[in-house]
Amino acid sequence: MFNQRTDLPLHKDPSNRFLPWLIAFMIYLATLATAGVMALDGLLSHWQAGVTHTLTVQISPNASEKKTEQVLSASLNLLNRTHGIAHAKAVPHSEIMTLLEPWLGVSDTVESLPLPILIDVELLDGVQINMERLLKDLKKIEPSASIDDHSVWLERVIRLTQSIQILAAAILGFIGFATIGTLIFTTRVGLAVHHSVIEVLHLIGAKDSYIARQFANHALGLGLKGGMIGIALAGPTLLGLGYLSSRLEGMLLPDVTLTWIQWGGLAMLPVLTAFFASITARLTVLGTLKRMT
């Protein structure tokens, strides 16, 4: 591929030195952006799967502990009898305290705070629940009851994630335009530099496509070379970021590592770039030669 015989001395062009590195840099950025989009997509699916099958019922604490126990028992009874609910259980007080610990710390004062009763509800797959009716029934037991189906939170997360994905796609677009623009420029410079050779080739009967093929093959080689350098640099960066995210996993983020299919997709980036580099060079040569008399 790289040693393919050409009639044009393209291998001596100054662009041979900087173009692979420029492509490598672009591929590096493109790989990170694409991996970011893929990871966000995975993260979003994970969150969606996690919250679409759960509800949280919240009941304000009652002055009397006995009354609170009765409300909790009646509520659990209602929830576990409701069609579409797989399981409902009260979140233990100790667990609530653990959740509050990062913000309020540990002290007797915190222990004595009137905390709401939380009930985790797991839903059955594919069964629609009438939320309005359920809330109405819960309010009959305790007027302060409320249901959080996480839709508001999820909607915000989806909006944020989609905005980041659009931004990443825009960055990918800019990278693509910048790469194509550079390739067009270097190809035109190549045509100007090798004008006399191209003239001779024309005079002995070479078609424009014959000349364009030589530029296209050369660009394919440079694209592959630059792409491989770029992916070789991006791989360790992604693995490093994956390692860092896995250390945060227990605290904030679920698993954001890429699947083998996604790694495979990223590995195709240099091939795709080389292909587009080749097409760009070919079309540039054909377009430029067509304008010549």
Next chain:
Amino acid sequence: MESTRKDDVVKFENVGLRYGLGPEVLRDVSFNLRAGSFHFLTGPSGAGKSSLLKLMYLAHRPSRGLISLFGRDIATAKRNSLPAVRRKIGVVFQGFHLLEHLTAFDNVALPLRVAGTRESDIKRHVEELLSWVGLKSHMDARPPTLSGGQQQRVAIARAIITQPDILLADEPTGNVDDAMGFRLLRLFEELNRLGTTVIVATHSRALIDRLGYPTMSLENGELTKLPSNEGGLSNV
């Protein structure tokens, strides 16, 4: 006006050529060349010999008039139809126009590669021809390392490797000694015998007299002596 015949491979009708906004370097040039003819093109320096050849090998389009090659109107032909016509024409350029980064072998092989010939055939033909022009031991040499005469022989080999229908040579023997010049022209004669139409632009009176082929003369951009299509000479 020359009458058109079926076997005319080159036909010029009132052709004029000017570069940019400059004066006409060729004026009202009209002639026909029969297939298989051999002509010398003579005239003083600056008379327009090279410009006339350039029109014939399609390096330029005429400013006016009609040019027909192989019965095809070239002046108005579409750009993408020209390569096929050019492949039928072998050219020995005055400045050789060899590609300096390629070896002598690859320079000679170029027209065959452009035409899509198989590499095995290319090797056989190119080696044979380079041997014939005395450059067998210089096949891997690049033009800058060759003498002027050797470069000229590479240029001639490149022009005739495809056995073209028309061979145009601009001062093809200017850089070689008389013996080699005569040998190269014998090669042109051999091609001519196989049916190639040959036009050789030269200043060498000795060469013209020795070979005795008809001449076309140019002076100040005008043909003062038309080609003879019967083998003899015809004066204007």
